[in-house]
Amino acid sequence: PSGWIMQDNTIWFPTMHGVAILDPERTEEETATLSVLIESVSYGGMVFSDFDDLYIPAGVYNTEISFTSLEFSKPQTISYYFRLKGLSDEWQHAGSRHTAYFTSIPPGTYQFEVKAEQFGKMSETAVIDLRVGAFLYQTTWFRVLLLFVLFMAGYFIRVFYAKHKTQVLLKETVDEKTRELSDRNADLENVLRDLGRQNEVLKEVAWVQAHELRGPLSRLLGMIEVLENYDSYKTIKKSKEEIEREIAASARELDVIIRRLNRQIEDIDENQNTS
Numbered sequence: 584p585s586g587w588i589m590q591d592n593t594i595w596f597p598t599m600h601g602v603a604i605l606d607p608e609r610t611e612e613e614t615a616t617l618s619v620l621i622e623s624v625s626y627g628g629m630v631f632s633d634f635d636d637l638y639i640p641a642g643v644y645n646t647e648i649s650f651t652s653l654e655f656s657k658p659q660t661i662s663y664y665f666r667l668k669g670l671s672d673e674w675q676h677a678g679s680r681h682t683a684y685f686t687s688i689p690p691g692t693y694q695f696e697v698k699a700e701q702f703g704k705m706s707e708t709a710v711i712d713l714r715v716g717a718f719l720y721q722t723t724w725f726r727v728l729l730l731f732v733l734f735m736a737g738y739f740i741r742v743f744y745a746k747h748k749t750q751v752l753l754k755e756t757v758d759e760k761t762r763e764l765s766d767r768n769a770d771l772e773n774v775l776r777d778l779g780r781q782n783e784v785l786k787e788v789a790w791v792q793a794h795e796l797r798g799p800l801s802r803l804l805g806m807i808e809v810l811e812n813y814d815s816y817k818t819i820k821k822s823k824e825e826i827e828r829e830i831a832a833s834a835r836e837l838d839v840i841i842r843r844l845n846r847q848i849e850d851i852d853e854n855q856n857t858s
Contacts, residue, residue, distance in 0.1 A: 589816045617706040619699040622649045634711040639688065641716040646685045650709065652699045669693040690717030799840065803833040
């Protein structure tokens with residue numbers, strides 16, 4: 584068998600080199616406390632063991648944090664757990680590895696925590712604070728400034744668009760009013776031209792009345808008077824038939840002039856109705 588319990592309660596185990604004897608009464612309870620220690624932080628080829636106000640500048644890609652345990656009894660049975668609070672609240676199991684590796688830690692303030700475990704017993708947690716720097720474009724005030732710039736850009740774009748839209752509407756209104764004014768000017772010019780033509784016609788009518796109409800009318804009235812008083816005039820060499828023919832000719836001439844005046848007046852009325 585692999586072991587025997589003897590009458591004195593000792594336990595005997597056969598080995599390659601003989602018998603190993605375990606006496607439970609002589610076994611003392613282990614009172615040592617498991618502890619863990621953070622040894623160093625390294626990045627960019629530099630190693631830091633002073634953790635007061637630890638600062639990692641912006642642009643650091645790889646960061647290593649080394650730790651160990653002060654337990655020298657069976658150190659191979661010790662397991663380590665760590666986390667970077669602020670980046671993740673979950674504990675990472677490192678096994679027996681004594682180093683935690685981080686890549687591209689975002690800017691901010693963090694707490695690195697590590698603890699050790701052996702035979703189900705957990706050590707106290709070792710903690711260090713560290714700050715990771717930020718590039719200009721990663722800072723809070725830069726983001727606020729960027730948001731402000733974007734807001735102002737959107738505001739000015741909106742103002743410009745509203746102004747442009749107003750200008751377009753104003754231009755359309757001005758163009759429409761200009762077209763209306765142009766149409767009215769054209770209508771006014773047509774009216775003025777019609778009035779000019781009517782004025783010319785009226786002048787012509789007045790001239791006809793003053794000159795052409797007066798001649799045949801005077802002759803007509805004179806011939807009628809002669810014909811009415813034919814017997815009183817002793818020096819008349821024309822016969823009544825000749826006088827009647829002259830009256831008819833003057834009447835026809837007068838009729839032609841009156842018809843022409845009527846057509847001109849009708850043309851004026853038609854132009855006014857059309858306008």
